[in-house]
């Protein structure tokens with residue numbers, strides 16, 4: 001891919017690109033934003049240095065990806081409800097020092113997150129990202145096929161309870177702890193997404209489970225779900241999938257919140273660190289079976305319930321009861337042939 005308005009320096013071959021040649025306070029040509037977008041889909045996370053960006057220009061950058069949104073629980077900058085302030089001081093953990101996708105507990109999670117360094121400790125406080133499509137690619141056909149056949153449950157109230165987050169977040173927002181917990185339970189019921197989803201832009205098959213929000217895999221024994229998730233949460237930590245960014249004052253990072261997971265390194269206690277955050281654009285996590293290579297297709301797809309329903313609707317059973325042995329044999333042969341056809345994939349293709 002070549003760019004005419006920006007230049008991109010890859011941070012690693014797998015993930016991360018540093019963008020040069022843009023002043024984000026003074027972008028006039030929409031083609032610049034378009035190239036920034038393309039660089040993001042290609043590299044998963046992109047970085048800018050020395051961008052003392054004003055709130056209006058920051059919002060414009062967010063709007064490239066959709067309308068910047070208000071977050072469930074982060075406080076925001078005075079006068080700009082879309083710009084969230086994430087600050088941390090002291091020894092208590094900030095809870096972002098685990099690998100995660102942001103807000104995977106939503107029906108339609110955010111596609112793009114943006115962070116700007118506002119106040120940094122003298123050293124430390126780096127952020128790391130990893131490439132989830134690569135993590136899926138490297139699993140091999142056995143595990144790929146298993147994961148393609150299951151759904152993952154993402155659960156905010158479960159995660160907050162498990163990690164004892166309610167008290168701190170309620171205090172941060174100045175609300176009663178119990179009311180806050182009840183409100184969260186009401187607003188965020190558990191959410192199932194396919195464990196592997198297609199990226200909405202690149203269509204790549206992408207691992208979509210993470211260690212903060214994913215509670216279990218559906219359709220397999222709970223013990224096996226725990227073990228598999230533990231294995232996957234280890235797998236995403238492979239250094240080959242990762243990059244690490246050392247922040248400077250006014251650095252900006254933009255990441256693709258499906259293609260990557262991130263981890264905020266907490267090594268700067270008790271010093272202060274403050275970031276300005278914005279999120280924009282949504283996607284609905286979906287898996288298009290037609291994009292799955294034959295060697296990864298889970299066995300369960302060959303006789304899925306919807307394939308069964310399709311068969312039932314085309315067979316006239318009362319007529320079959322009166323048919324001759326030859327006719328029955330012919331229908332049997334057709335059924336046998338149909339067993340080998342992936343009807344869901346055919347139906348999906350017919351819809352396009």
Ligand SMILES: O=C(O)CCC(=O)C(=O)O
Nearest residue numbers: 096102126127264275277
């Ligand atoms: O503080 C950071 O570097 C990242 C925190 C985080 O997880 C986020 O902003 O979504």
Ligand SMILES: [Fe+2]
Nearest residue numbers: 096101102262
């Ligand atoms: Fe995050």
